[in-house]
Amino acid sequence: MAAIINPTRRRDHLGAELRRLRKASGLTSTQAAERLLVSQPKMIRLEPGRRAVNPRDVRDLCAIYGVTDQQVVDALMRMAEKSRAGARPRQ
Known part of the structure; x- marks a missing residue:
């Protein structure tokens, strides 16, 4: 995966990768939300x-x-950490 500096671009890239993985698994976003125990709007x-x-x-x-592949999981988790660094705190 290429190095992406901007937190917003990291979120975009991470989201696209998560969508690709979800589709490859054959799950809908609704099914993924149910399994993750989160709301559909969050997904x-x-x-x-x-x-x-x-x-x-x-x-x-x-x-x-x-x-x-643990290397893929770790890389995506690092991307999530870095993308959150530029996110505004929740109120």
Whole structure:
């Protein structure tokens, strides 16, 4: 994966990668949301990068999607951490 500096671009890239993995697993976003125990709107905001993803959700989504390559999981989790660094704190 290429180095992406801007936190917004990281979220976009991470969301696109999570969408690709979800589709490769054959799950809909509704099914993924149910398995992750989150709302459908949250999933809808994650994939296009409109919401920062926490590393735990990335790890859990990778497990749901059947990603077994730990290097891929770790890289996505690092991307999530870096994309959150530029996110505004929740109020």
